[in-house]
Amino acid sequence: MTVITNRYDFALVFDVVNGNPNGDPDAGNLPRVDPETNRGLVTDVSLKRKIRNYVDLARHAEEGFHIYVEEGAILNNKNREAYTAIRGDDLKSGKGGKLNPENDGEAKKLTDFMCRNFFDVRCFGAVMATGVNCGQVKGPVQMSFARSVEPILPLEITITRMAATNEAEKKKGAEGDDSNSRSDNRTMGRKYIVPYGLYVAHGFISAKFAERTGFSEQDLQLLFDALKNMFEHDRSAARGEMATRKLIVFKHENALGNAPAHILFDRIKIGRNIDNQIHPIDSRLDNLLPARAFSDYIVDIDRENFPAGVEILELI
Incomplete structure (x- = not known):
């Protein structure tokens, strides 16, 4: 499989209708909010969980696409798989959470085994030093918290x-x-429900870190498929109706990138749809009713004088 050679940044736009997109256990499972602005929040952990679940459904039991962090899993047992593959049944150096410092080659083999066999390790990285030590990896794919474009009222x-x-x-x-x-x-x-909320999360894909984990073009397409379809297989009464509405990807010409991510994300404009015209959300329009559907918004991209060397891919 070919490791990716381009940097990517992406914006995931999704919504929720009459559901709780991410409950806060410290607040009685109320939808997460920023207390200063009342804008809704969804953690990166919640989004990654849905990606893992989709990959497990789509590529279940396929070699190289196992999931490391899954519900009810015992991580040390999965780490032990690497030791068994590399050392046979000799786990003495693997107990107590320490790799042999005099054998860097073997340590790398253990980490490489985990990257090769577990999609989420190859994608998001992992700390695999929980007793049976397989090292730690920083993954090429990182995601931010999602935030609602307007305040929500749980x-x-x-x-x-x-x-x-x-x-x-x-x-x-x-x-x-x-x-x-x-x-x-x-x-x-x-x-607890949010009657309607439109959320935006940002993601970052580093080709340089992909070289270390082996994150490939095939993995990239699977990740994009998961981002587009993960809510379709996460239905529950608690989460109501959730859907990916937009997946906007910025593809750079090279591994280091051609423009800062924040400049690219600033080109995405989300405003209220009034007579098919986009109006800034903060413009305080009179008699503006609360949003209750995606059609109440317009998502646009400012393409004028766009940074050179960056391709815009609207996957949804």
Whole structure:
């Protein structure tokens, strides 16, 4: 497989309808927000989880496309696979979290094995020094937190369950709180939703770090497929309807790049759609209703005097 030789930067634009795109466990699973601006947040970890899940579905059990960080996995067991492949059953130097400092060649073989066999190690990198030490790798693909383009207003929705958990709960419900009331065995609960939110995340792909992990052109296409389709296989009542709306990729002519990423991202303009004209979100237009659909926005790219040596790829 051919290792990538071009630098890439990309913007992922996705939305959520009546769902919780990324709950905060420190806040009762409320949708994450920036407290100063009330703009919604989705962590890079959440997005990478969805990419891993898609790759596992699309290339399950294929050689070279295993997933290192997966639910319920024991990482030391996966690290041990590298030692078994390189040393046979000799794991003495692998116990205690230390590689043999006098054998750099063997250490590199262990790390290379992990990169070769696990897509997410090859893509995102990993710290693989958890007891059975296979070193650590900085991956070529890095992602930022996603942030909503406008403030969001999380809603707390009360829900009920008609069934009882056990006999005691059923009996208590049948008796009621007093002689004049019955609870019908209902159990109350809550869920949190964002009525609508449009989010943008930025990504960066380094050809130089790809040389170290072996991240290939085939891996790149799989990553882009995952970014386009990952929400299609992540449906749940909690997350509502989520979809990738735009995937804008900036391809540089060389490995080091032809323009700073922030300059390229600044060329992406997202504004309100008013009579098919784009209006800046911060323009404080009178009588502007809250957005409730992607059609309430326009996503545009300023192509005038665009930096030389950078190709714009609109994959969605």
